[in-house]
Amino acid sequence: MNEERKDMLSADELFSFIDSDTIESEKIIAPRYSYWRSVFRVFFKKKSNWFLLGLFALLLICSFVIPLICPYDPNENVTKAATFNLSPAKAMAYFSGDGHPLKWILGTGSQGNSIFYGIWASARTSLMLAMICAAINMTVGIIAGALWGYSKRVDQFMLVVYNIIANVPYILLITVLVYVIGSGFWSFVFALTVTGWISIAYFFRTQVMIIRDREYSLASRCLGTPTLRIVNKNILPFLTSVIVTLLATELPSYIGMEVFLSYIGVGLSANVASLGRMIQEAQTSFITFPWAFWSPVAIASLISIILYVLGQNLADASDPRTHM
Numbered sequence: 001m002n003e004e005r006k007d008m009l010s011a012d013e014l015f016s017f018i019d020s021d022t023i024e025s026e027k028i029i030a031p032r033y034s035y036w037r038s039v040f041r042v043f044f045k046k047k048s049n050w051f052l053l054g055l056f057a058l059l060l061i062c063s064f065v066i067p068l069i070c071p072y073d074p075n076e077n078v079t080k081a082a083t084f085n086l087s088p089a090k091a092m093a094y095f096s097g098d099g100h101p102l103k104w105i106l107g108t109g110s111q112g113n114s115i116f117y118g119i120w121a122s123a124r125t126s127l128m129l130a131m132i133c134a135a136i137n138m139t140v141g142i143i144a145g146a147l148w149g150y151s152k153r154v155d156q157f158m159l160v161v162y163n164i165i166a167n168v169p170y171i172l173l174i175t176v177l178v179y180v181i182g183s184g185f186w187s188f189v190f191a192l193t194v195t196g197w198i199s200i201a202y203f204f205r206t207q208v209m210i211i212r213d214r215e216y217s218l219a220s221r222c223l224g225t226p227t228l229r230i231v232n233k234n235i236l237p238f239l240t241s242v243i244v245t246l247l248a249t250e251l252p253s254y255i256g257m258e259v260f261l262s263y264i265g266v267g268l269s270a271n272v273a274s275l276g277r278m279i280q281e282a283q284t285s286f287i288t289f290p291w292a293f294w295s296p297v298a299i300a301s302l303i304s305i306i307l308y309v310l311g312q313n314l315a316d317a318s319d320p321r322t323h324m
Contacts, residue, residue: 035320043317049310056306059299063123070103072121072273077112084112085289107291110281115292119299121273125185126300129274130254130307133192138247141197145204146231150212158201165198174257175266183269192254200246207242208235241318248311252304259300275300 043049077083086094091104106115148158177191208231211217217234236243255275261267262276263283270277278296286293316322 038320039314039317042322043314046313049313052306052310056303056310059123059303059306060127062120063127066117066120067124070100070117072114072117074109074111074113074118074273076114077108080112083108085110085285085292086112087289088291106295107289109278109292110285110289115278115295118273118278119275119296122275122278122296123299123303125268125272125274126255126258126276127303129185129189129192129258130251132189133196133254134247134250136189136193137197137200138243138250140193141200141246142204142236142243144197145201146208146235147227148201149205149208150227150231150235155205158205162198162202165195166202168195170195171261174261178261178266183267183272185268185272188258188268192257200250203246204239204242207239211235211238241315244311244318245315248308248315251311252307255300255304255307 083091083094086104086108088105088107091107092101095104103114103116106119109115109118144158147154149155173195174191177194178188181187181190212235214234217230220230220234258267258274259276259279262274263280265280267276267280268274275296279293279300282289282292282296
């Protein structure tokens with residue numbers, strides 16, 4: 001019966017043409033995906049990140065706003081011997097009528113200086129130093145490492161440079177540079193960044209070599225795509241979590257480096273307030289006057305821990321495998 005009906009139908013009834021819409025054929029029926037939106041969604045799922053971000057924002061506000069409103073003068077009471085090394089309680093009682101009770105909440109230093117104001121002025125210097133050094137070293141290190149790992153010609157040259165620089169102790173190199181060019185803020189930045197990028201570049205080179213020969217990179221190379229474009233479009237986007245992980249370790253490391261070098265007397269000059277300088281000045285009396293030593297130690301440790309934990313959590317959130 002069906003065969004008889006098919007014989008009765010015309011060709012137009014049996015077959016019909018379907019239009020090919022180019023625009024419709026390109027549409028993908030899938031939920032829209034935004035990489036960075038997914039990163040921040042995963043990152044902010046952790047309530048601890050909210051707390052750490054709030055605490056870090058408070059530290060930033062105190063470090064950059066308090067010194068502007070209340071400038072720190074380390075020699076403010078240098079002629080008043082009675083104000084030297086006062087405990088918080090004694091300092092609050094001694095300066096009770098000056099109208100600035102918070103100024104003396106952490107006591108005074110060896111020159112009668114306010115430790116509370118000094119900590120925030122010093123934290124501002126240390127944070128600025130860490131951010132500037134991390135920005136320079138990360139930018140130069142990532143670009144150099146990407147080219148280093150992708151180009152075999154660059155690899156041969158950079159390996160010689162790395163072997164020469166890596167065999168010179170980093171602390172020794174910084175110490176020599178500080179003695180030669182001075183211990184000012186920008187001189188110290190130069191000493192930390194002139195070779196600080198080389199270790200980042202070497203680490204990044206290894207990561208690039210792992211993914212440089214994947215199919216899409218080989219296809220781009222066969223099509224004649226410039227090397228810089230291949231590195232920028234094919235390689236760097238896949239190393240976002242690696243970059244964030246590096247940044248998480250770099251930022252607190254410069255604060256620790258500044259504190260350590262100032263502690264051994266090779267850090268910033270005496271006229272530049274820094275956490276390392278405050279710790280170095282109070283190291284000889286940290287048992288007799290513990291408030292002058294442990295206050296900057298606590299702030300330096302808190303900043304380093306917050307930066308490291310936030311960076312590690314952001315690195316985990318940057319891994320696309322967590323975007324489920």
